[in-house]
Amino acid sequence: MMEEKTQPTADLPHPARDEIVLTEVLFALSDPARLEIVRQLAGGPIEAARCNPFDPSIAKSTKSHLMKVLREAGVIRNEALARGRLLTLRRDDLDARFPGLLDAVLG
Amino acid sequence: MMEEKTQPTADLPHPARDEIVLTEVLFALSDPARLEIVRQLAGGPIEAARCNPFDPSIAKSTKSHLMKVLREAGVIRNEALARGRLLTLRRDDLDARFPGLLDAVLG
DNA sequence: CAAATGGTTCGAATTTATTCGAACAAATTT
DNA sequence: AAATTTGTTCGAATAAATTCGAACCATTTG
Numbered sequence: 001m002m003e004e005k006t007q008p009t010a011d012l013p014h015p016a017r018d019e020i021v022l023t024e025v026l027f028a029l030s031d032p033a034r035l036e037i038v039r040q041l042a043g044g045p046i047e048a049a050r051c052n053p054f055d056p057s058i059a060k061s062t063k064s065h066l067m068k069v070l071r072e073a074g075v076i077r078n079e080a081l082a083r084g085r086l087l088t089l090r091r092d093d094l095d096a097r098f099p100g101l102l103d104a105v106l107g
Numbered sequence: 108m109m110e111e112k113t114q115p116t117a118d119l120p121h122p123a124r125d126e127i128v129l130t131e132v133l134f135a136l137s138d139p140a141r142l143e144i145v146r147q148l149a150g151g152p153i154e155a156a157r158c159n160p161f162d163p164s165i166a167k168s169t170k171s172h173l174m175k176v177l178r179e180a181g182v183i184r185n186e187a188l189a190r191g192r193l194l195t196l197r198r199d200d201l202d203a204r205f206p207g208l209l210d211a212v213l214g
Numbered sequence: 215c216a217a218a219t220g221g222t223t224c225g226a227a228t229t230t231a232t233t234c235g236a237a238c239a240a241a242t243t244t
Numbered sequence: 245a246a247a248t249t250t251g252t253t254c255g256a257a258t259a260a261a262t263t264c265g266a267a268c269c270a271t272t273t274g
Binding site for chain 2 (some may be wrong): 261264265270
């Protein structure tokens with residue numbers, strides 16, 4: 001059978017609100033680089049290209065992986081937008097699922 | 108020179124309140140077994156022997172390690188008490204440092 | 215004093231996470 | 245249409261975390 005090739009501008013899987021797991025969210029937020037991304041997104045959606053994890057020497061595959069961990073935990077949404085990607089903090093879902101958590105983490 | 112041998116009932120090091128780091132706290136809480144311990148301690152201090160990480164097949168060295176991660180992150184206090192150890196959630200310190208975080212995590 | 219209880223530490227083995235470069239693909243620009 | 249920009253995925257290398265048993269120790273119990 002043909003192997004499904006990777007689809008770059010494809011829709012990436014996101015957990016539904018009720019599938020978001022607390023320990024996975026905490027883990028996603030427990031990395032300084034990932035937490036910094038979340039802080040940037042707290043001000044509103046950002047295009048991925050404009051979202052820099054303050055370490056300029058980071059490989060783009062590494063940055064992509066940071067986004068993947070956040071996305072799979074349900075912390076951010078990552079959607080195709082024109083040539084790039086739009087990153088959005090899932091504030092509504094997180095607030096509904098774990099009231100007060102995001103506010104506390106964002107300080 | 109004599110090597111300092113391990114001191115079992117010794118005072119273990121704890122970070123001061125202002126040394127507690129958010130990402131380390133989040134990491135400590137991101138493990139289900141550790142989070143369960145914290146939930147048990149939310150009701151008040153418990154003797155370590157009475158604090159079970161719901162997996163009965165766990166080695167005692169593993170349990171000790173779980174406590175170590177929580178202690179070094181500043182989440183719990185671990186003090187000598189008679190033959191055993193008394194575990195205390197550092198609620199005051201955590202509330203002062205990261206208001207609302209513990210409440211949000213404990214649900 | 216001997217044995218049992220409770221718990222830390224060390225070292226080794228295993229499992230997970232991180233990081234990178236290479237390959238690839240879609241949309242845009244030239 | 246070719247080149248650029250943007251960003252995912254894969255596989256491999258490395259780094260970190262977890263887990264266990266063994267050794268050890270201090271206090272209490274017999």
